[in-house]
Every structure is written in C-alpha cells, then in structure tokens.
Amino acid sequence: MFKTIRRVTILAPTGVRNLSLSAATLEKIGFIGLGNMGGGMACNLIKKGNSVLAFDVVDSNLQAVVSQGGVAASSPSAVAAECSKIVTMLPNNAIVEQVYSGPDGILSTIKEGGFLIDCSTVDPALSKQLAITAKSQGVEFVDSPVSGGVNAASAGTLTFMVGAETEQNFTIAHQTLQHMGAKIIHCGGVGTGGAVKICNNMLLAVSMIGTSEAMNLGIQLGLDPKLLADILGSATGRCWSVDTYNPCPGVLPNVPSSNDYKAGFGTALMTKDLGLAQDAATRAGAATPLGSLAHQIYRTMCNNGFAEKDFSSAFKFIQKK
C-alpha cells in the first residue's frame, strides 16, 4: 500500500534509500536526451557497467555518448523497440510529450512490461497523464526530476526526487538511478517528484531575489557585504542563497556571482521552472504572490539580456547601474 511505503520513507533518518549496488543491477538501458545534463548521466550509466542505447536530436550530443561506449539509435521509437527500461532527460513539456506520445515516440513501440523514468522537469499533470497512458499499455512510468547541476550530473552526485505509485516501482527506478545520483528520494505517487521540484525551485527563486534585495539594501546602508552575509547566515535570514550561493560578487569564492554570473543555473531555465509552478498553482487554486512576482522578475530579466546569466544575477538586475 502506498501509505505504508511513504511512511517507511519518512521514518528513514535521511529520507533516502541506500540499496547496495550489485552486478545484478547492470542492465540494458535506453537513454533519450543527451544535453548538458543527460549526456553526463548517460555516461555514468555506461561507466557503472550498464549497456546504453542512446538518442538525441543533436548528432554531436549523440556522438559524445557513443565515444564513451554508448550505442546510437535513430529515434525514440527505435530505442523503445529494443529496450524495456528507458530514461529520458528533456527540456520541456512539449518535447516530453513529443518524445513519449509523438508519431515516432516511445509509446509507439514500447513492449508490455516496460519501465519508463522521466528525469525532465515538467508539469506534474503531464507526468500523471503519461503514467495513465503507459499503464494502459502495460508499462510503468515514474517521474524523477533532479536537483544539482551539470557538475553533479557528470560526477554522478545528483539528487533524484522520485514520484512512483508503488514501492516496487521506486525500487526498480532506484536500481538505475543509483548509478547517476547520490541521493534518491521517494516523494509519493507519480507527479510528486515534479511537485517537489517546482515547490523547491519556487522557494529558491524567492529566497534568491530576497537575498539580493537584502544584500543590496544593506550595502547601500553602509554595511560590509561579507559581514552582512555572515550575520544573515547565522540569524533568521539564513538560507541557501545567503550562505552557499551568495549573489553579491566577492562574498563567496567559486560561485557564479564571483565569476560575472557565468555558468550555474540560467535565468531562462529558472523562468521555465517558475512557469511550471504557476501553472500548477493556478490549477490548484493555490495563492503564490511572491512566487508569481519572482516569475515576473525573472521573465523581465530574460527580456533585458539576463537569460543566459546565472539566476543569482537578480542582484545585478536590481542594482543601481
């Protein structure tokens, strides 16, 4: 029963399962979507001994994985014709819908008994709908968006937030995800992985802009930025955006704000995730005044040249030039 499953998960001290790796877990896995994130993830599957049949619309992405030992397929349906377990890592709702349900999509060739793991960040309602369609073909589907960026994808240290209807499905997903991540969390039924992801990113966006405002105001009022960050970080204003990813240049080393807001998590991507949160909030009738304003601020930043800058560049956007 689901309730039991979730309770077990909650009771575990870290909320994380650590099942031991074994040779038995090595599998033939289809992988579709080999961009910055997916490419690193597929390579980790290969490194850990799995056999990977890969596809990407961009040929250079595909070749990069082939050069690490992957085998190239010509389409999602070609992958699904040969693999019963498939991982997808795609940029948005429309492409996920196309890759799964399009004319040349996974669901056109996948065989009964198949198992699909979507690691994309998409609308939880889309995940639920895909799970229903898959189920009607005798195929299981879990959503499993990730936390952690390109570096974590390469290093195999991602966090996976898994929405799986049953304990068994979580275990089957875990077998594969453990080769790509350090932390694998069962969040509930299908769609809850995405739900956690968009709730977290909405709060992250709010905290980051709030931190940018507080740091900028404090500096205008004559405070030393490092001292301010130190005090906020040990007071009730403490948050990840203050103590780990401070948006004010020079406060922390090795964060995007100290490197002209290059790399990191782009403003356009954050804007997309905030759009998913707003869609879900509207359907749920959940009021999100700050989340909604954060979305608009990031969209305005995109429209003013910040699309490719790290999302901590909110600090720069609000600053007097």
Add this chain to the structure above:
Amino acid sequence: MFKTIRRVTILAPTGVRNLSLSAATLEKIGFIGLGNMGGGMACNLIKKGNSVLAFDVVDSNLQAVVSQGGVAASSPSAVAAECSKIVTMLPNNAIVEQVYSGPDGILSTIKEGGFLIDCSTVDPALSKQLAITAKSQGVEFVDSPVSGGVNAASAGTLTFMVGAETEQNFTIAHQTLQHMGAKIIHCGGVGTGGAVKICNNMLLAVSMIGTSEAMNLGIQLGLDPKLLADILGSATGRCWSVDTYNPCPGVLPNVPSSNDYKAGFGTALMTKDLGLAQDAATRAGAATPLGSLAHQIYRTMCNNGFAEKDFSSAFKFIQKK
C-alpha cells in the same frame, strides 16, 4: 581606525566578542522602556549585579522591575540626571524621538561623558541623527537592536547588533550588553545595527511567505507536509523558515504554527519592521520588489485580523478556507 576594528570582528570565528565578565563591569545603569522585551532585559542587568534606575510610562511595567530590585524614576530626564549610562528599548521612531529629544527627554539632562545604548528597532537615519545631537553635547550613542524574542530577553540570550563609531564605544556597550545577551556583534558605525536588523527581517519576511507558498502549493499537489519540509530543508530551498520555524501546522513541534499561531513574533511588529526597511530603501533608491510585496501582504493581513498572530500565519492567510 574603523576598518581595523571591523576586520578584527570579521576574523573572529563566530563574528562575536566574548570578553570575560568581571566585577569591574558592574555599573549603575538607566533603563527606559520596560515592556515585554525591556522588562526582561532590565531584570537581567539587576540579576548580574548592576544597579538599575528604571522608567516606563506604564506603571505596572515599572513596578515589575522594581519588585526585582530596580529603582523607579519619574521620567527619561530624571533617569538621565542620575545615570551616565542608559539603555533604551522602545517601540518605534516617534517614541524614541520623544524619549531622547522631547521636552522631558534624556538629552535635556544627560551630562557630558554620558553613554547611550538604544536597543529599539528604528530607522537607521534616526539613530545617526541622535548620535550627532548626542555628540554635540559630549555624549556617545550606539544603536543596538536585538534578535531573539521575549524568551531570549528573559533568558539573557539575545543577539545584539551594535552600530558603534569606534572600537572603544563597542567595548563600552559590550560591557553592559553581555549581561543581557549571548552574542554581541559589531556591525559598523552608528545606524549599522539597525541596518542589519531591517535587512535580516526583510529577508526573513520574504522567506517566510515564500515558504508558506511552497508548503501550501506542495500540499495541494498531494505531498506530505513533513516529507516536503524535509526535502526542502536539505535542498536549495533550505532556510530558517523551513527547518526551524515551519509555518505549516504539525510539521514542527513547539513553533507558533503548531499552536494556532499564538505568541511568537506578531504580524503587526513584522509589518512595522518592513516599513522601516521600505523607508530606508526609498531613501537609498534600492529596489526591493519582494520585500515591498511582503510588506503589503503583512499589512493586508493586519487589516484582516492577523495583527496579533505570529508572522508565520502567512501560511493560514493564503490557504483556501
């Protein structure tokens, strides 16, 4: 030199001075403003062996301190006529201005060489102006707002954020503040104590409403509140409002949200602090879109019956009834 002083403070591992208490530090101290916070603070000065001459406009507040060994004075000017070191803990700009500069105020009788410590949360610009006036009478002034609520005031475990022009002034303030607090931070020149306080509280308000929105949205999307709080708390959405003061009833024990939002830090007080932040931001030309919206949300809550509820009741306000 100020730069040197601040650097020393920053280099200290915790950013906090721990000078040892000694008999030599026991003093005759004036204390004005004996409400929920000031009453506990004055009593701690008495407990630690200081002699306290106290005043409050509310007689029962004054008698409570007298019953602990304080001596009653009849006005701020009467306190200042007898004490060269005075602590004030008052509710707002207007009252601070009155108590210092009014016809019966401290500055009408304080003698040259006096030392004034204002622990109220007020506009940093007011603190600077009072310091200039005091200086013109040969009197030193530091601002030193607190973090921590009524319980910390009683227990003597407050954090003081001190704005002092010189290292010497910080040391003189520290001698007295150590009897009432656990952590005493030198933030810079006069006004910086208040600046840190309002920056922190603005970020706190933003984080708290953001957390309320994320928790409420997640629950609407089918997530278990405790599991969601756990995951957010170990992800990039981590903040004090998630892991220490969660606004969703039942997630954490012993926080106001689990006690019908009673006690804690009232919405009206938070609204006042956000007003100070907005005043300062307007003068500085610092953009604070989320801080400003948080201010409006808390004001709207005050206008809809939440004034006396803990500020984490933002969760309840946005929830579907």
Add this chain to the structure above:
Amino acid sequence: MFKTIRRVTILAPTGVRNLSLSAATLEKIGFIGLGNMGGGMACNLIKKGNSVLAFDVVDSNLQAVVSQGGVAASSPSAVAAECSKIVTMLPNNAIVEQVYSGPDGILSTIKEGGFLIDCSTVDPALSKQLAITAKSQGVEFVDSPVSGGVNAASAGTLTFMVGAETEQNFTIAHQTLQHMGAKIIHCGGVGTGGAVKICNNMLLAVSMIGTSEAMNLGIQLGLDPKLLADILGSATGRCWSVDTYNPCPGVLPNVPSSNDYKAGFGTALMTKDLGLAQDAATRAGAATPLGSLAHQIYRTMCNNGFAEKDFSSAFKFIQKK
C-alpha cells in the same frame, strides 16, 4: 486578404459593423451552454425569429429555454447532427474541449460546411487548435467572447469580439451575433477575440485594484470619497473603475459596491480570466508583473471568502476591518 479586412474594420468610425437585419438572416441554430449568460443569449435568438435546438447538462437551464420556444437536444453531438450553425457559451477550457472534441462532442457529428461560434472565454491557443481540427473536417470556427454581463445578455446588448480568419467568416458570424449583441468587432484571425478579452480583463483587474487602493488611501488621508472620485475621474487617474464602477460604497448609485458587492462580475470569474491571461503571457514570454499580482490578489480573495462577491470588492479586502 486579411490585412484589407482588418483595415476596413478599423476605418469604420466605431470599429463596429451594423449590417441591417433581414428575414433572410433567420436560421436554425444550435446552442450549447444555457447558464446565466447563454440562457439569455439563446432566448434572444428565439425572440428574433430563429429556430433554436438547445442543450445544457443542467436540465432546468434547458427547460427554461424550451419554455421560450427552443427545442431540447440530448447532447452536443445530437445538436451537431441536425444544425450546421452552432453557438457555444461554456465556462472554461476543459468543458469547451469536452463539448467540441469529447466522445459525444460537436466534432463527432458535425457535417462538412458547418459553422461554429464559440462565445466562451478560453485560452486563445485552444481556439486556434479547435479551428484547425474543424477545418480538417471542412467546418469553419470563430471565437467570439463577449463583454457585458448577465443583464446585457438578457437585453441583447452584448459586445462580441470576434476572431475570424476571413471577412466572409466574420460576416457569417455577424448574421447570428447581431441578434444577441449591440456591438460586433472583428479583432483579427481565430484566437484574437479571446486575446482582446483577456488583455482587457487583465487591465480591468489592475485598474480596479489600483482604484481601490487609491480610494482607500485617499479616505485614510482625510479626503471625501465622492470628491476624490470626481477629481480622479477628470485627471490622469481617470478610468472605467473610477467613473463607471467605483469600488467605494456610496460613491456611485446602482453599482455592486453600493449593494454589498452583490451581483456584478464575480471575483472567481475574474480570477479565471486572469489565469487565462497568465497562461498566454507565459507562453508568449510577455512580462505582466501587475497583471500577475492582480491574479494572486483575486485568488487570495477567493481563498478568503470573496469568491462570489463582485470583483470591485477588492476595495473591501484591502480595507482595515
């Protein structure tokens, strides 16, 4: 050509076509959705001499139209089996989708050469998609949302904003719409009727809350509400919410604010329209900070007991109780 068509429309002094009514325009028309708005509209078609085959899921709605001379049908597909021209007036995207594309929907039985007029307020993207599907069956589709409430629907004085691909389609729609409205505007291709509607309502929501804020602030500052409304109405703050639908009780007679915010345009309906605007804005990457905040304010009002009050009750929501 479309450009020519639109130019003609613009050049007309009022932007409105007034083609003369003639016996030749009387038709057999299907009508689906007979709620507060649709019921009045269908009755006007009957009164003007048209023959109406009607359907609604609520039997009492259907009987009300039958009692005026309509004929009852058992489903959308039953209507479409007999009528080549159909008007729909439905509450939201999901129901429109169901009524058109569902298993018992219009498109399952409509014959080639049919003509569909959707007066619902829905996502312009949905209208475009329905038009494409209809076209593939040899059927024309126009979107034609209305402005004006229940009274205008009964009186036959609605404004229709029509999105029609061609001048001919506009003319065909006009033949029917003229029996239900006083003003019929060609806004461009399919979806533009809805686009105009959601842009207008977003601006209306912003103006209404802005007016509520200005009236409430002015009153707090000691101004007489009527005098304030008079001055705003003749200055740069002039808008429909000030001079025609003032949200402050007692300023204007015969508006919802002077009748405890009863009747009028409900907050829940405004919230729905603002959701459509946000969906469209997100897809278009168009920044709408105030429109988005207005959406959140109306949603928060819905969650606090204002769902059925007129949307001018924003004045009451922000007021000190």
Add this chain to the structure above:
Amino acid sequence: MFKTIRRVTILAPTGVRNLSLSAATLEKIGFIGLGNMGGGMACNLIKKGNSVLAFDVVDSNLQAVVSQGGVAASSPSAVAAECSKIVTMLPNNAIVEQVYSGPDGILSTIKEGGFLIDCSTVDPALSKQLAITAKSQGVEFVDSPVSGGVNAASAGTLTFMVGAETEQNFTIAHQTLQHMGAKIIHCGGVGTGGAVKICNNMLLAVSMIGTSEAMNLGIQLGLDPKLLADILGSATGRCWSVDTYNPCPGVLPNVPSSNDYKAGFGTALMTKDLGLAQDAATRAGAATPLGSLAHQIYRTMCNNGFAEKDFSSAFKFIQKK
C-alpha cells in the same frame, strides 16, 4: 464651516471655481523655485500684471524670470521680508523644509498676516506641519500641488488641487492661482491637495504599467496595436493611459511613446511621487499592493537607465529586447 464649503465645491458642475479676474486681484507676490515648472508659473503671474519678487538657487533660472519683468531676491528670507503672499514650487520634502524652516527660510522673516501657497508635491504630513508652524506666527498656509506638465505651466493651464483650512483661505489662494491655471479645486483642509495628487499619481502609475502589460501581451498574441487600443478604450479597460497617453509607439501621435519616450513626465519624478504615496500609506496602514509594486518597477527602471525617460517607457522596459 468646512462641510458647507466642500459641499458647495462639489455641487459646482465642474468642481471648479471660476471667479472673475479683476484689477483688484493684482498683487505683489514672492515666488521661490523657478525651475521648469516654477519659471513658467512666475512668468504668467507677471504677464497678468502682478509684481513678482523671485528667488532660485540656480542663477540662470532667476535671470530668466528677471528678463520677463521679475525682481531678483537673494534668499527665501529676503523674499519673505518684503512680500506677504508667497508661492513656492520646489522639488522635494527636504528642500521645502529648508526653504520654509531653514536658517534663511521664509518663516524666519515672514510677517504676521502673511499667506503662503506651496505648489510642490510633498508629503501631506509635511504640509500640515508647516501650516501649524505658520499659524503659530499668525501666517496662513495652503498646499496646492499641480497637475499638468511644463507646457501647461507655460500656457497657464495647470490644474491646482488646493488644501485650505477655510473657504476664505481657498478664496485668497484662488486670487493668485487663477493667473497660472485653468482649474482650481478645493480638496479639503491643509494636506488634502497633496493627498489627492499622490492618490492620482499612484493610480496613474498602476494604470500606465497595466496598460503597457496589456498592450505588449496583446501584440505578442497577434493583435494590431491600434485596434487593441481602440477596443480597450471603448471597453472596461478604458483609462487615460490607453486613450490619451498610450505607451505603445505609433498608436497615438504627439505622445512621448511616439517620440522615443522623450520629454513628458520622467520616470524619476514618478518614482519620487510614488515614494510619497508609500510613505503616506505606511503611516495610514493603507494596503497598496499594486501601488507599491509600481513604485518598485519604476525604481528598477531608474536603476536600469530609464530615469530620464517618460514614465510611459514602462512599455519598453517590459518588452522583449
């Protein structure tokens, strides 16, 4: 009685007094603040036959008025030493305070029986305080901010919103103001002129940004900008920003948006007025969520290079670049 006075004003068809000009009204008037607005106003007083003793800190401003027949004074106190009726037109609270109450200010030399008219846009609370101080010296004070820009100041067609304690004071102010304006409105007691001004400008800012959002969204959705403006202007979205000062380039001729947002009412000035509105709202506890966000948007625009552009450039700011 004030109630009677106001009722009379309200009953007048236009809300405006039109007392006939007569030779008897020509006076010796002091004028302080001869910038873009004040310079034109002072010249109109001269043209209408009044004798003007003028002062400005910028000598070229002063010489421009002297060249039209004014007489130069060396300071506010020098003006007040010779004139019993003085008009001031100054940029902000601080300068008004200085010009009235500073060491060389008006109140240091004005004689009993004097009459002061402040046309600056300032905090209504400052106006009230100046009126009290003036009264204690036997001097009357009215606030009288203007609506209409530089052109209206030159042409003598400004609107004055007068806060005067008595009908008599309004009449005395009117005698002088009629030479500079086309419309003179009695808003109530001292401070109400400024109150009306900031309420109007807050609503104007909200409407302008709302209009910018609606126009931009509509264009993204495929609408013709002129057609959209036409429809909004005849629907419930109607407002001054749509039909008289449309922010979308090309929709209307002869407005700043059709001239690269040059001239007009600068974003920095609008930001200042919104700051006054926020100060007043905070003191009054009046919730202004949209007014507050509009303030932040204009401040962010100032920080991103729009300070000197017309405030309708909000359209450009939110647009995709």
